[in-house]
Amino acid sequence: MTNVKSLWLHAAVILLLFALNFLLPEYHRGIFSRVMVLAVFAMGYNLAFGYTGLLSLGHAMFFAAGLYGAGLTIYHLGWSVWPALGAGLLAGTLLALVVGFLALRTTGVAFMIVTLMFAQVFYLTTLYFTTYTRGEEGLVLPQAMRSLALPGASFSLTDPATRYMAALALLTIVLGLVLILVRSPYGRALIAIRENEERMRMLGYDVFANKLASVVISGLICAAAGAAYAVLFGYVGSGFASIQYSILPLLWVLLGGAATTLGPLIGTLFMFYIIDTASDYTTAYLLVVGLALILLILYFPKGIAGTVRERWLPWLP
Amino acid sequence: MATALKLDRIDCFYGDVQILRGLSLELYEGEVHCLLGRNGAGKTTALKAVMGILPVRAGSILKGEMALSRLAAHEVPKAGVAYVPQGRRLFAELTVAENLEIGLMARNKGEATREHVLSLFPILRERLRQRSGTLSGGEQQMLAMARALCLEPDVLLLDEPTEGLMPSMIARIRETVSALREHGVSTILVEQRVDAVLPVADRVSFIENGQNRETVDVARLREDPEMVHRYVGVG
Numbered sequence: 001m002t003n004v005k006s007l008w009l010h011a012a013v014i015l016l017l018f019a020l021n022f023l024l025p026e027y028h029r030g031i032f033s034r035v036m037v038l039a040v041f042a043m044g045y046n047l048a049f050g051y052t053g054l055l056s057l058g059h060a061m062f063f064a065a066g067l068y069g070a071g072l073t074i075y076h077l078g079w080s081v082w083p084a085l086g087a088g089l090l091a092g093t094l095l096a097l098v099v100g101f102l103a104l105r106t107t108g109v110a111f112m113i114v115t116l117m118f119a120q121v122f123y124l125t126t127l128y129f130t131t132y133t134r135g136e137e138g139l140v141l142p143q144a145m146r147s148l149a150l151p152g153a154s155f156s157l158t159d160p161a162t163r164y165m166a167a168l169a170l171l172t173i174v175l176g177l178v179l180i181l182v183r184s185p186y187g188r189a190l191i192a193i194r195e196n197e198e199r200m201r202m203l204g205y206d207v208f209a210n211k212l213a214s215v216v217i218s219g220l221i222c223a224a225a226g227a228a229y230a231v232l233f234g235y236v237g238s239g240f241a242s243i244q245y246s247i248l249p250l251l252w253v254l255l256g257g258a259a260t261t262l263g264p265l266i267g268t269l270f271m272f273y274i275i276d277t278a279s280d281y282t283t284a285y286l287l288v289v290g291l292a293l294i295l296l297i298l299y300f301p302k303g304i305a306g307t308v309r310e311r312w313l314p315w316l317p
Numbered sequence: 318m319a320t321a322l323k324l325d326r327i328d329c330f331y332g333d334v335q336i337l338r339g340l341s342l343e344l345y346e347g348e349v350h351c352l353l354g355r356n357g358a359g360k361t362t363a364l365k366a367v368m369g370i371l372p373v374r375a376g377s378i379l380k381g382e383m384a385l386s387r388l389a390a391h392e393v394p395k396a397g398v399a400y401v402p403q404g405r406r407l408f409a410e411l412t413v414a415e416n417l418e419i420g421l422m423a424r425n426k427g428e429a430t431r432e433h434v435l436s437l438f439p440i441l442r443e444r445l446r447q448r449s450g451t452l453s454g455g456e457q458q459m460l461a462m463a464r465a466l467c468l469e470p471d472v473l474l475l476d477e478p479t480e481g482l483m484p485s486m487i488a489r490i491r492e493t494v495s496a497l498r499e500h501g502v503s504t505i506l507v508e509q510r511v512d513a514v515l516p517v518a519d520r521v522s523f524i525e526n527g528q529n530r531e532t533v534d535v536a537r538l539r540e541d542p543e544m545v546h547r548y549v550g551v552g
Contacts, residue, residue: 185422188411192419195408202368202402204394204423204468 003183006317010179013262014172021164029164031276035269036167037229038248040174042256042264044221045249050258051182052214053194057246058099058115061122062219064241065092066226071236072132074146075139081148081157085227092223093216095122100215104208107197116246123241138237146231163232170228171265174221179261181217182317190214191259222249255296257306261317266304318345321503322367322398322472327376327386329359329366329527336362338527339376342505344472349494349504351514353549354524360507361403363524364474367505368400369393380472394423399470401461403477403507409450413441416449416460420467434463437493455486462493473497473504479513491517511545523548 020032041063048054069091073079079087103114127135146157148166155162181187193200193207201207230236239245248271249264256267274292278285300307309316322344329337336359344350352360365371367378369390378386385393394400408416421431435442438459444452449460458478465473475494479487494504494517508514514521515535522532525548538544 185418188415188419189422191410192408195410196406198370199402199406199408200419201390202370202394202400203420203464204391206391 005315006179006183009316010175010261013265014168014175017168017171021161021168026160029160031272032269033160033164033167033232035272036164036171036265037225037232038272039252039265039268040170040228041222041225042249042252042268043174043178043261044218044223044225046253046258046260046264047178047181047190047221048215048218049250050253050260050263051187051194052190052211052218054104054211054215055112055250056103056115056215057112057243057250058103058117058119058122059218059222059249060241060243060245061099061119062092062096062222063226063229063245064122064126064238065095065219066223066228067230067236067240068126068133068226069223070227071139071141071230074141074231075236076132078145081146081231084231085224088227088230089220089223092226093220096216096219096223097212100212100219104211104215116243119241119243119246123238123243126238126241133236133238136238138235138239141230141234141236143234146234148231157232158234166232167228170224174224175261175265177221179317182259182261186210186213194259253303255293255303257303257309260303260305260309263303263305270304318348320344321346321348321380322385322505323379324363324367325377325379327363327366327378328374329362329371330374331362331371336527337366340524340527340529341376342522342529342532344503344505345519346471346503347498347501348519349498349506349517351506351508351518351521352524353508353511353514353521353545355549356509358524359527360524361476362527364400364402364476364505364507367393367398367474394468394470397468397470398472398474399465399468400474401465401476401478403480407449407452407457407460407464409448411449412446413449413452413460414445416464417441417467420464424468426467426469430467430469434466437466437496438463455482455489458482458486458490459493462490466497471502473502474507475504476507477509478506479508479510487513509549511549515539 024032045059048056066088070084070088073084073087099118103111106114126133143158148155148157157163157166189210193210197207252267252271253264255270257263274289275285278288302310320343324340324342326339326341327337328339340363354360366373367385369388373386377384380396383396385396417431440456441460441463452460478490518535520532520534521538523530530548
């Protein structure tokens, strides 16, 4: 019964987002497209942080690996969208495998610092090879290259409606994947590792292997968001590899609710709109954002979805 | 009598501090073997050494032909040794059913094992959907034992399972340990309270300063209560 309720809720969210494509004005449709892609980034982060308890400060590198993997192959090699997306996914997954393998030898604060250092190395690498990346200035992908070929049809991803639907398709796939994953025995094992790592080892679990798998899947999802961002919005720049983009998903997840499937989407949407709305009225919009965050922490200490689950809907995954 | 587990002159350290000093112990198949001793004597450390949580610097721990002391910590449970630590250490956010599932998955056990375990702890069947953090102390202890039994171990290590429990729960835990003996499970039971041990143990080892001073049958212990006073300090 719980599973059925949860499935209906997720289906309703996807249907609502689908309907908004036809209802939202152009400006807000653009924001929603961006939010959905970045929410996928946050969902990837949530798997490592929320479910497995790995507080990483370097997830920007996985997003940026997907971004550059797709962007550079389109820009320099003239690849079409599908192989470029594949390159982005591969880059992010391999990077997560290597970084995870090394960083997971540490825990706690040391893990935060090690992931931060790896991300900084990645960021500086994008600045070092400016011949190919053009550093902070970045690359703008040619519009003609950003067309998505499907059997019998081709769609330009520069069209706002197509872009929205592509972002929604990605969100739907990843949300479904995360939902299946966290409801599976493996998902429960990740939660148990977060709760008590040593106990899991005493029960015969290879904690390192499970955590590594979590980091790799998390990296894959973040890279998918990065690769999608490159082809949907046509811009690839070093800023996406900076520390700011490692902190943002943490903030989105904390706001929306760590270890909840819908929390990352809610948190990302909330942050985008509070900044957007506040900046319409004042240049000191960060003050308003800060105040809103304080109120949120006071009344929703476990994030929006986390607190809703705790107080009203215990079946919320 | 065949040996289920043998600790042969093991040394263990916390940092530079030596806790176990050539500790030897033999657990027979199907027996309940109790470790008694004062706080800090090394009882819990001995269990941690068996589980591979603490490295063994000298000596060996054997289960049959298998040297447990050479295995990684996560491989020891796969060798058929389960551990219920002091303080239960449940996954508080998970339900009772999910806690059991974690135990079952560890050794790919299925429904039959789950049913067997629930038959030993019928109260848990009524709590399957309850978050384990909300159970009473006694129920948490039962769940911790149940989860360990989901591994279908032939050697069970229990660290002060009766600590802080009311008498009816202590009796229930004792009954379960006896029932497990009937199923051929060999148990090492760490306890501080002699009265909790006597009704269920077959033999008792007195641990002092990281060494096994003496191992005796429970019958002899009943005849010579002074022995307990000598090693544990209470009667």
